[in-house]
Amino acid sequence: xxxxxxEDADLRLIPENLQFEPGFNIKTLWAALFVGFVxxxxxxxxxxxxxxxxxxxxxxxxxxxxxxxxxxxxxxxRPQEVIILYxxxxxxxxxxxxxxxxxxxxxxxxxGLIWDQYLIQSPQADGLHPHIPDWVVPPRDSEALSGRSFLxxxxxxxxxxxxxxxxxxxxxxxxxxYVLFRITNDIEKLPYPLASVQAGGATALADSSGTREGWRWxxxxxxxxxxxxxxxxYVVIPTVSGIFLTQTVTILPIxxxxxxxxxxxxLPAGIMGIGTDLGNVLIGFVLPFWxxxxxxxxxxxxxxxxxxxxxxxxxxxxxxxGMSAIPTQIANSFDFWLSFTIGGAIVVALMGFAMVGKTMWxxxxxxxxxxxxxxxxxxxxxxxxxxxxxxxxxxxxxxxLVYFLVPDYPWWIxxxxxxxxxxxxxxxGARMIGLTGSPxxxxxxxxxxxxxYLSGYxxxxxxxxxxxxxxxxxxxxxxxxxxxxRTRFGSIVKLAAVTLLIMFVCSFIFWSFIxxxxxxxxxxxxxxxxxxxxxxxxxxxxxxSTLSDGGNELIRSIIRLDYILVGVASSGAxxxxxxxxxxxxxxxxxxxxxxxxxxxxxxxxxIGALLGRYYFERRFGEQTWRSYTPILLAGYSCxxxxxxxxxxxxxxxxxxxxxxxx
Numbered sequence: 001x002x003x004x005x006x007e008d009a010d011l012r013l014i015p016e017n018l019q020f021e022p023g024f025n026i027k028t029l030w031a032a033l034f035v036g037f038v039x040x041x042x043x044x045x046x047x048x049x050x051x052x053x054x055x056x057x058x059x060x061x062x063x064x065x066x067x068x069x070x071x072x073x074x075x076x077x078r079p080q081e082v083i084i085l086y087x088x089x090x091x092x093x094x095x096x097x098x099x100x101x102x103x104x105x106x107x108x109x110x111x112g113l114i115w116d117q118y119l120i121q122s123p124q125a126d127g128l129h130p131h132i133p134d135w136v137v138p139p140r141d142s143e144a145l146s147g148r149s150f151l152x153x154x155x156x157x158x159x160x161x162x163x164x165x166x167x168x169x170x171x172x173x174x175x176x177x178y179v180l181f182r183i184t185n186d187i188e189k190l191p192y193p194l195a196s197v198q199a200g201g202a203t204a205l206a207d208s209s210g211t212r213e214g215w216r217w218x219x220x221x222x223x224x225x226x227x228x229x230x231x232x233x234y235v236v237i238p239t240v241s242g243i244f245l246t247q248t249v250t251i252l253p254i255x256x257x258x259x260x261x262x263x264x265x266x267l268p269a270g271i272m273g274i275g276t277d278l279g280n281v282l283i284g285f286v287l288p289f290w291x292x293x294x295x296x297x298x299x300x301x302x303x304x305x306x307x308x309x310x311x312x313x314x315x316x317x318x319x320x321x322g323m324s325a326i327p328t329q330i331a332n333s334f335d336f337w338l339s340f341t342i343g344g345a346i347v348v349a350l351m352g353f354a355m356v357g358k359t360m361w362x363x364x365x366x367x368x369x370x371x372x373x374x375x376x377x378x379x380x381x382x383x384x385x386x387x388x389x390x391x392x393x394x395x396x397x398x399x400x401l402v403y404f405l406v407p408d409y410p411w412w413i414x415x416x417x418x419x420x421x422x423x424x425x426x427x428x429g430a431r432m433i434g435l436t437g438s439p440x441x442x443x444x445x446x447x448x449x450x451x452x453y454l455s456g457y458x459x460x461x462x463x464x465x466x467x468x469x470x471x472x473x474x475x476x477x478x479x480x481x482x483x484x485x486r487t488r489f490g491s492i493v494k495l496a497a498v499t500l501l502i503m504f505v506c507s508f509i510f511w512s513f514i515x516x517x518x519x520x521x522x523x524x525x526x527x528x529x530x531x532x533x534x535x536x537x538x539x540x541x542x543x544x545s546t547l548s549d550g551g552n553e554l555i556r557s558i559i560r561l562d563y564i565l566v567g568v569a570s571s572g573a574x575x576x577x578x579x580x581x582x583x584x585x586x587x588x589x590x591x592x593x594x595x596x597x598x599x600x601x602x603x604x605x606x607i608g609a610l611l612g613r614y615y616f617e618r619r620f621g622e623q624t625w626r627s628y629t630p631i632l633l634a635g636y637s638c639x640x641x642x643x644x645x646x647x648x649x650x651x652x653x654x655x656x657x658x659x660x661x662x
Contacts, residue, residue, distance in 0.1 A: 020378040023084035023482075024491040024498075027077075031066055032088045032498050036506035042644065044107030044514055048525035049239065049254075080487040087478070087495055108507020109162050110150070113137065114520055116158070116464075117145050118532060124540040131460035131547060135161050135405060148515050150508065163504060164401070165466045168394050170496050172468070175391035176423060177475020178489070179384055180430040184476055185483070186375060190434030195480040219628050220635040223282075227639020230278045235640065239647040252276040254527065256600040260325045269311040269319040270303040271328050273600040280601055282636050284608020285616075285629040290583075294590020296606035299597045302337075310336060325598065326534045333538075337596060339560045342450075343567020344592050347575065380489035395419055398468035409462045413451055418468030421447070429473025432589065434480075449542050463543040 066085060070077050077085075116137035120129050129140045138144040138154035150159070184190045233251050241249035258273040284292055310316045318331035375381055395418040402414045448469050452462050482489060514520070521528040571592060578588050594602055617625045 020376065020380070020486045020488050021078065021080045022491050023078070023080035023082075023485075023487040024494040025081065027066065027081060028084050028088055028495065029498060031085045032502045035088060036502040040107055040503075040506045041510045041514070044111070044510055047107060047111075048514075048520065048528050079485040080491070083481060083485040083487055084491050084495055087492070088499055107511065108503045109166055110507040110511040113150070113155075113158060113162065114511055114515060115532075118520065119536050119539065121145060122533070122536045122540075124533065124536040128460060128540050128544050128547070131543075133405070133461045133464065134158075136461075136464040148519070150512050150515075161405075161466075166504070167500060168397055168401075168466075169470070170500060172391060172394040172398070172470065173472045173475050174493065174496060175387045175394065176426060177430075177472045178382075178387045178479060179391070180427055180473060181476040181479035182381075182384060183427070184430050184434045185480055188431075188434070190431065192434050192477055192480045195477050195484060219631045220638070223632040223635020223637075224639035224642070225635075226278070226632075227636040227641075228643050229639075230636075231640040231643035234276065234278075235644045236647040240650060256325075256598075258325045258600070260328055261322060264321045264323075267304060267308055268321070269307040269316045269328065269332060271307075271325045271332075271598055271600075272303060273325060273598070275601045275604050277604075279633075279636055279640065280604035281608035281611075282629075282633045284605040284610075285612040286633050287605065287609065288586055289609050289613055290586040291590035291593075292602075292605050292609040294587040294592075295594030295597055296602045298591040298594030299599050299602045302595055303599055307332060325600070326531070329598075330534060330537060333596075334541075336563055339563030340567035340570075341596055342559070343564040343569075344571040344595060345447075346564075346568055347571035348589070348592055351575075376483070378488065379483065380491075382489075392419070395422070395468055398466060402462075402465045402467060406457075406459075406461045406465050408459065409452075409457050409465070410455055413455060414467055417448075417451075422468060422470045422472070426470065426472040429471045430476040431473075433473050433477050449545075452542075453545050457546055458548050460543045460547060462546070463539075 067077055067082075119125055120132055120137050120140050125132070125140075134154065135157040137158055138152070142152070142154045144150070144152035144154040185192070234254070238248055238250045238254065241247075253276060255277060256273045256275045260271050260273060263270065263272050307316060311319060316332055316335045318335050319328055320331075323331065398418055399411060399414045402409065403411045448467060478492065479489065482492060521532050523529060574591060575588050578585065612625065612629065616628075619625075620628065
C-alpha cells in the first residue's frame with residue numbers, strides 16, 4: 001500500500017478544494033425508498049439472529065449500488081450526495097432501541113414495540129405486567145399479542161405515542177446537536193477523530209464514481225475484501241446452512257466464545273471470553289490508543305483479580321460455579337458492581353461539570369477580549385438563539401406529554417431533566433466524542449432510575465414514559481461529518497423528514513411480517529433468545545422497585561451506599577494518580593468505561609490498538625496509517641453488509657415460502 005504517485009502524496013481524507021453544496025435531491029429519495037423496502041428486512045433479521053446492526057453494511061451497500069448506477073449513467077456523485085445517502089441508510093436501519101432496556105433492536109421504531117410485547121409476556125414481568133399501561137403495549141391477555149399482529153385496536157395508543165415521540169425526539173436532537181456542534185467545533189476546535197470514518201469513506205466512494213480512482217478507493221476495497229472474507233465464515237455459513245440443512249453449521253460462535261464456565265476454578269465470579277467479530281479488531285485501529293488501553297486494563301483487572309477476591313470475601317455471594325457470562329454479569333451487578341459504577345459515574349459527572357465551567361469561563365474571556373470565530377461561508381448555519389428556541393419548545397412538549405401520561409410523577413423532575421440535565425449531559429458527551437471519538441466514560445447510567453425511586457412515586461408507568469433525559473452529543477458528530485464533506489446543514493433537516501416517514505411505514509410492514517412468521521424471541525433468533533432475558537431481568541428489576549408491594553425492599557438490598565462510596569473513592573484516587581504521573585486523561589475515561597465491559601470485546605480492541613501502534617504505524621508512518629484506518633473500517637463494514645444481505649435475503653425468502661406452504 002505504499003504510495004508512489006504524486007497524487008497519492010496528499011493523505012488528507014477530504015480534499016481542501018470542496019465547496020459547501022446541498023446533498024439532498026431526488027437521488028436521496030430513491031435511496032431512502034431502496035433502503036426502506038430492500039435493506040430494512042435484512043437489518044431486522046440480522047439483528048435478531050446475530051445481534052449485529054446493518055449500520056455500516058446497509059449504508060455502504062446502498063452507496064455502492066447507486067454509484068454503479070451513476071457510473072453507467074455517466075453521472076458523478078459528489079461527496080455531499082454520498083454522505084447524505086449514507087445517513088439515509090443509517091437512519092433507516094438503526095433506529096429501534098428502547099430507552100432503559102439495553103436491548104439491541106434494529107429496523108425502525110416498531111422494533112421497540114416488539115420488545116415491549118416480549119417484556120410483558122416474559123416470566124420476568126410476573127407481578128409487573130398489571131402495572132404496565134396500555135399506552136405502552138396491549139395487556140398480557142390481549143388478542144393483539146396472541147395473534148402476533150399490529151392490526152388490532154389495542155395497538156392504537158402505543159403506535160400513536162411512538163410516532164409522536166419519534167418526531168419530537170428528532171426535532172430536539174437536531175436543534176440541540178447543532179448548538180453543541182457550534183460550541184465544540186467552532187469555538188473549542190475539538191478534533192472529532194472518528195468523524196473521518198464516514199466522511200473519508202464517502203469521499204473514497206465519490207472518487208470511485210468518477211473516471212479516476214484514488215488511494216481512498218484502494219484502501220476501501222481492501223477493507224471490503226476483508227469484510228467479505230470474514231463475513232462468509234461468520235454470517236453466510238450459519239445463515240445459509242440453516243436453510244438447506246437440518247442443523248445450523250457455525251464455525252465461529254456468535255457473538256463470542258465464552259470461557260467463563262471452563263475457567264470457573266481459576267477465576268471464580270470472573271467473566272472471560274473473546275469476541276468473534278473481526279470488526280472489533282479494526283475498531284481498535286481507529287479508537288484513541290489510551291482509551292482502548294484503559295478499557296482493556298479495567299476489564300481484565302476486574303474479572304481476573306477483583307472479582308475472584310470479592311468472591312472469597314463473600315461480597316459476590318450470588319455467583320455459583322457453572323454460570324455462563326450473562327448470569328454471572330447479572331449476579332455480580334446486583335451484588336456489588338451496580339453500586340460501584342454509580343460511584344464512578346458520579347466522579348465522571350463532576351469532571352463533566354468542571355469541564356462545562358472551564359469552557360464557559362474561557363468563552364467569557366474570549367468575548368471580553370473581542371475574539372470572534374469565523375463561520376465557514378455557505379455552510380447553512382442558523383442563529384444559535386433560534387436553534388435554542390426550537391429545542392426549548394420541543395423539550396416543553398416532552399414535559400407536558402409525561403405529565404399527561406403519568407400525572408402522579410412530579411412534573412418538575414421532567415423539566416429538570418429536559419431543560420438542565422440534558423444540555424449539560426449532551427455537552428459532556430459531545431466533548432468526549434470530539435476529543436476521543438467515543439462517549440465512553442461519561443455516562444451517568446442510574447440517574448434516571450434513581451430519580452424515579454427517590455421521587456416517592458408509586459407505580460410502574462413512569463418507567464415507560466418518554467422522560468426527556470437524552471444525550472444528543474453524537475448529533476454534534478453528525479454535523480461535523482457534514483462539514484468535513486462540505487455538505488450544507490439544511491440537507492440533514494430534509495433528510496430527517498423523509499427518513500422518518502419512510503422508516504415508520506417500512507418498519508411497520510416488515511416487523512409485522514417477521515413477527516407473524518413466529519414468536520420473537522425464539523430458537524429461530526439465537527441472539528435475542530440468549531440476551532433478551534438478561535435485559536428483561538434488569539428492566540423488570542428497576543420497574544418493580546417503585547411498586548408498593550415489596551419493590552423498595554429489593555432495591556435497598558442491592559443499591560448500597562458503602563459500595564457507592566467505594567466507587568467514588570476508587571475513581572477519585574485513580575484520577576489523582578494519573579494527574580500526578582501526568583498520564584493521558586483519556587486513560588481514565590477508558591478505565592471507567594471498561595469497568596463494566598466484557599473481556600470478550602475489549603480484548604480484540606486491544607489487539608487492534610497494539611497492532612496499529614507498534615506495527616502498522618512503524619511500517620507505513622503514523623500520518624499515513626491514521627489516514628488509512630477510518631476508510632479501512634468503513635470498507636470492512638461494507639464487505640460484511642454485502643455478504644450479510646445476500647444470505648439474509650435467502651433466509652427471509654425461505655421462511656416466507658415455508659410458512660405459506662405449511
